[in-house]
Amino acid sequence: MRKLLVVVDMxxxxxxxxxxxxxxxxxxxxxxxxxxxxxxxxxFVTRDTHQPDYMETQEGHNLPVEHCVEGTAGWELDKEVAAVVDGATFVNKPTFGSVKLAEMISDIASKEEIEIELIGLCTDICVVSNALMLKAHMPEVHISVDSKCCAGVTPEKHEAALETMRSCQIDVR
Known part of the structure; x- marks a missing residue:
């Protein structure tokens, strides 16, 4: 069985x-x-990827903190993480969950048996969004989240997201 790791927005x-x-x-x-x-x-490494007009988008109106604008220092991976992901597949995503990521991994699952583990940031936004999208695309694939390798916007929201994923049959470790 092939085991895939999704590193979300580090x-x-x-x-x-x-x-x-x-x-x-x-x-x-x-x-x-x-x-x-x-x-x-x-x-698979995802990168939250916004454009300079971020503050004019729906997300920018709801979260008015400019972040992860493509090409800026804030968009880059954490330096320590970047040092260990050379050779991985990178997926830029304009919003919380990535349809492209789900399609790429679904294609692999159509050819061989896989398991998926997710880690990264933020548990209550992008990790949960991607976990649920993957589960919706591949309901019979075992999907897990390592809670020690995730952090939420707050500790309370982290725990709430973990509970949501448990409710949706995602294995929280």
Missing amino acids: QKDFVDGALGTKEAVAIVPAVIEKIKSYDKKDI
Whole structure:
């Protein structure tokens, strides 16, 4: 069975930049160790990718903090994480969940048996969105989330997102 790892939005703006938190900074070492345990060909790395007009978008109106604008320092992966993902597949996504990611992994699942593990930021926004999209595309594929390699906007929202994923038959470890 092939085991895939999805590393969600481990970007500077979410770790220690515009929307960073101490909890996000704290998971970086565990994220790096998790990444090192997978073959690079089995790793998918998402990047939240906004354009300079972000503040004029629906998301910008609801979350008026400019972040992850393509080409900026905040859009780049955390330096320590970037150092261990060379050779992975990168997926830029304009919003919380990635249809492209779900389609890419569904294509793999149509050819071989897989499991999917998710880690990253933020548990209550992009991690949960991608986990649920993957589950909707592949209801019979085992999907898990390593809670020690995720952080939410707040610890309370992190826990709420983990509970939502448990309710949707995603294995929270």
